Amino acid sequence: MKTFLEEVNEMIGGVPIQRCYHCRKCTAGCPLAFAMEYNPNRVIKMIQMGMKEEVLGSSTIWMCASCETCVTRCPNQVDIARMMDALRQMSIESGRPAKEANVLKFHNAFLANIRLGGRINEPIMMVQYKLASGDLFSDMAMGVGMFMKGKLSLLSPRTRDMKAVRDIFAKTKP
């Protein structure tokens, strides 16, 4: 059986994360570190220690905004941003509930919206998100304001070849 470290390294497919020597440059430059449960370099250590439950169940993996500052500055080319993607994907595929449930609900609403019309229709996507998250009333005034300005339209252009788009979703389904 593969260790957690081996699983993560295999998904990243680049430099093995154990090249990290914990200089903490990733954490020092991470704009979301202030809001994270575990700092990025700590996540690497936890993976090495096999702490799968703690890592995949953490809020950190959902708070990463994918700004890619960490991988850009890492002196060892560890692709920490890609690692966060891989951890999120592992968490979803294992059926664990996301610690930051609304972040995942947003992603799901966004992708469901692409499946619907090939392109994002922002008002409909927001309705999809709001129904899923139960967060019905935040940003309502802002949404109405944008609607009045003509920035949001229920009838936005769609992709014609929707079969091609749906095929992509069907064939990439884990």
Added chain:
Amino acid sequence: MKVSYYPGCSLHATGKEYGQSVRAVSKALGIELKEVDDWSCCGATSAHSTNFKLSIALPARDLIAAERDAMDVMVPCAACFNRFKTAQHYLDKDKALRSEIESIVGARYQGGIRVRNPLDIVSNDVGLDTLAGKAVRKLTGLKPVSYYGCLLLRPPEVCEFDDYENPVLMDGILGALGADVRSWSYKTDCCGGSLTISKTGIVVKMVDKLMTMAREAEANCLVTACPVCMANLDMRASEHVRLPVFYFTELMALAMGLEGPEGWFKLHNIDPRPLLAGLGLV
């Protein structure tokens, strides 16, 4: 020159003024745009955060469609630009992945067309001298900070864009239009991206910091090339720190005396017209 054009979803909706101003300045600069046939969404953060293959296959479909026109493809949205460059990066270096993605998309990927942001095309193909010559109304008194954010720049070996810690392309363009571009240290800091919907409080903190630092640099506005940055800065910043935010193409159109800017400015949440009126620019 003629290029393929991928507007992406935002440029028809929340980033409408970016889409319209890109078209207006392209026309005025003699850049003909040929929209990519029947394009679909690049998948953005939501695809790569949840499903790696989906995040490559979605932009691959668009890249393949663009390849049929055999021209560079202009991608104004920083988020789409990043997904296109990332897809190219993986498709070019990983043969096994490439054939898998080709069978998912149902078409062959050739490679070889360049994915380009208008900041690059205006700076390097049009040139700043030509641009300055077209600026009939210099942006005197405007003190912008250039805000590049994340997705045009990082990771640098994928984006192949500008200096990734101190980018200068936008500064050059704004300077050529006569603006007094302020230097600051937050050019490439993150705005919080798509967390704006699900973790709003965190994004407010991040954009407030950007606004505060722009003020410290004595700027009177911020300028961006990304609809996500625009949305976060323009709509999430707290009232006591906020400054007007522009797309760089809006300011190009304003300086070039083109039709449209006043209508675009009305679409902003933070109305930039009082600032511009005070400077005699509208």
